[in-house]
Amino acid sequence: MKYTIDDLIFSKDIDEDLYCQLCCNLMNESVSCPNGHCLCKECFHKQIETVKPECPICCIPVTVQTLCKNIYLQKHINNLKVYCPNSFLNNDSKLILDEKNGCKEILTIEQLKNGNHLKQCKFTFVSCKYNEKCGKYRMNEIENHQDQCNYYPTKCFYCKNDFERMNLSNHLLLDCSLVIIACRYKDGGCNETFPRHELSKHLALEDNHQQYISNIINGHQSLLKSTSKQLKQLRSSCEELETKLINNDYSFNGRWIIKQFSAHFDLFKENPFTNLIISPPIFLTPTKEFSLSLSADTVVNSVNCISVILSKQFQSSSTIKFSFEITNQSQTKSIKKEEKKKFSHLIGSSHSIEFPTSEIYNIHNKFIVNDQLIIKFNIKILSIQDEQQEIEESEENFNNTLITELEE
Numbered sequence: 001m002k003y004t005i006d007d008l009i010f011s012k013d014i015d016e017d018l019y020c021q022l023c024c025n026l027m028n029e030s031v032s033c034p035n036g037h038c039l040c041k042e043c044f045h046k047q048i049e050t051v052k053p054e055c056p057i058c059c060i061p062v063t064v065q066t067l068c069k070n071i072y073l074q075k076h077i078n079n080l081k082v083y084c085p086n087s088f089l090n091n092d093s094k095l096i097l098d099e100k101n102g103c104k105e106i107l108t109i110e111q112l113k114n115g116n117h118l119k120q121c122k123f124t125f126v127s128c129k130y131n132e133k134c135g136k137y138r139m140n141e142i143e144n145h146q147d148q149c150n151y152y153p154t155k156c157f158y159c160k161n162d163f164e165r166m167n168l169s170n171h172l173l174l175d176c177s178l179v180i181i182a183c184r185y186k187d188g189g190c191n192e193t194f195p196r197h198e199l200s201k202h203l204a205l206e207d208n209h210q211q212y213i214s215n216i217i218n219g220h221q222s223l224l225k226s227t228s229k230q231l232k233q234l235r236s237s238c239e240e241l242e243t244k245l246i247n248n249d250y251s252f253n254g255r256w257i258i259k260q261f262s263a264h265f266d267l268f269k270e271n272p273f274t275n276l277i278i279s280p281p282i283f284l285t286p287t288k289e290f291s292l293s294l295s296a297d298t299v300v301n302s303v304n305c306i307s308v309i310l311s312k313q314f315q316s317s318s319t320i321k322f323s324f325e326i327t328n329q330s331q332t333k334s335i336k337k338e339e340k341k342k343f344s345h346l347i348g349s350s351h352s353i354e355f356p357t358s359e360i361y362n363i364h365n366k367f368i369v370n371d372q373l374i375i376k377f378n379i380k381i382l383s384i385q386d387e388q389q390e391i392e393e394s395e396e397n398f399n400n401t402l403i404t405e406l407e408e
Contacts, residue, residue, distance in 0.1 A: 007095050008082040030074045031067040038070050078110035086123035090136050188212030242285045251380035252284045258373045268296040289313040305354035317345040319383045324353050325376040329366040
């Protein structure tokens with residue numbers, strides 16, 4: 001811990017005449033020129049030897065021999081009160097007073113310099129004697145430190161060898177030849193215990209433990225069958241719940257917010273086949289996943305359009321009713337379209353709804369505001385696996401929000 005006398009000062013309202021005019025610290029071994037101007041001894045010597053042999057205050061010529069000790073001034077400085085250096089935390093970058101665990105002694109500068117207090121201060125920081133990596137602790141905390149030190153030498157109860165405390169558990173668990181262990185085929189029915197060094201000898205008994213090994217394999221096979229049966233039951237239960245959910249008039253409503261639309265559009269124009277704008281995934285149920293994508297400029301029947309595409313990401317043929325609404329700053333001008341389509345059983349089966357670009361991209365129509373396009377959507381599964389059961393559309397609820405934006 002690095003410090004200067006000024007860092008430790010306890011006294012308040014110190015006369016500014018006690019500070020050296022060159023280094024601006026309290027004068028250490030103050031000396032004066034023949035005219036009585038005082039500086040630190042070290043500072044005055046540097047002035048004479050490296051700058052100019054004169055007093056920097058009155059410019060009178062001086063030599064090291066003509067400088068005089070100011071005994072009265074130094075006595076006054078030495079009587080100033082300072083904290084014990086061990087009053088602070090062990091912090092090299094900044095002195096922080098440790099009011100809880102630090103030394104409470106207040107010394108004079110003279111007492112600090114003679115070193116008697118520091119030699120016997122129980123709050124002095126010392127390095128761990130077992131390993132310097134352990135760091136430092138106060139001398140009066142040695143017992144607590146030894147109880148916690150990872151490097152403290154600890155004797156193995158079995159082999160009586162010494163190990164660092166942090167390595168003892170691994171030694172007992174993996175290495176110590178005298179530790180009593182159970183047979184590795186305990187789960188197969190062998191309940192014998194023995195010192196670790198007898199493991200090989202033990203395993204050679206009873207036809208190399210083949211019966212116990214067979215018991216373990218049979219147990220694992222039985223567990224696998226049981227787990228597979230439970231998994232089938234869970235899948236069946238999940239499918240039943242999803243069917244009930246779909247048959248109970250369930251639909252998914254949400255908003256797709258496409259931020260930085262102009263940047264997305266530029267990427268699309270560079271390569272329309274690979275740079276479709278794609279939404280985060282949409283889960284109607286845990287296994288019924290959909291996604292939205294947007295083709296920013298396509299031609300349909302000789303008309304330039306935006307295509308909003310709904311893709312099914314599960315493997316069942318389904319009849320789905322879906323709608324897209326491109327929102328306008330004025331709600332009455334928003335454009336909404338709806339379709340009911342049969343999706344094939346293939347993953348990725350999709351259908352789209354088109355909107356004319358002449359309306360959407362016209363800046364005066366205010367569909368794209370603050371460089372973002374907002375599309376409200378509703379997705380409703382009417383039937384799965386060719387079941388033709390129409391379900392009325394539920395009330396619109398736009399609490400689910402998807403956001404697409406480019407990473408900076």
